[in-house]
Amino acid sequence: MQDEISERFGKLPETVENLFAIGGIKYLAQKVSVASITQEANRVLISFREGHPLTGEILLRIAAVFGNKISFENNKKFSIKLCCNNMSPGEMLEFINKVLHQLITLL
Template structure:
């Protein structure tokens, strides 16, 4: 869709790019059985449904490769936390999408 929009209309505004990234995140959430994603003060909390079928090894590799940007909380074992920091909406949605794609 992004390529078609660029071909037809030229440079895509940042808001449209963010919207397309959010659509990709929704698709990934369905694949991973993610119940919710909530972002507050630069931290995205990703809650997996109780029946999620994710690879623990992929999650551990993501944490190891993230240089502290991805963390677990022992009191919330069905969640991972992404430190998005103070970045724009486009960058934030792309960051979250990139991290989730690594555990598909």
């Protein structure tokens, strides 16, 4: 759909591209039982539903891929924190997308 709109109207504004990226992220998030994705300053918090499919092995592998750009938290809900220092909104969305794609690949 994004390609069709681009062909018809030319280069899309960044805000419209970001909107398409958010739609893709919502789709991917459903596949790995994400409850919510929130931004806190320079961090993005991906919180998971109870009974999520992530195992310790998957978390170790995802940590190996993204290094110090991610950390884990297990308060009321299990969460992955993404460090997004000096990222534009588009870069942040791309980073979230990469993390979710990697999680899906590892499942």
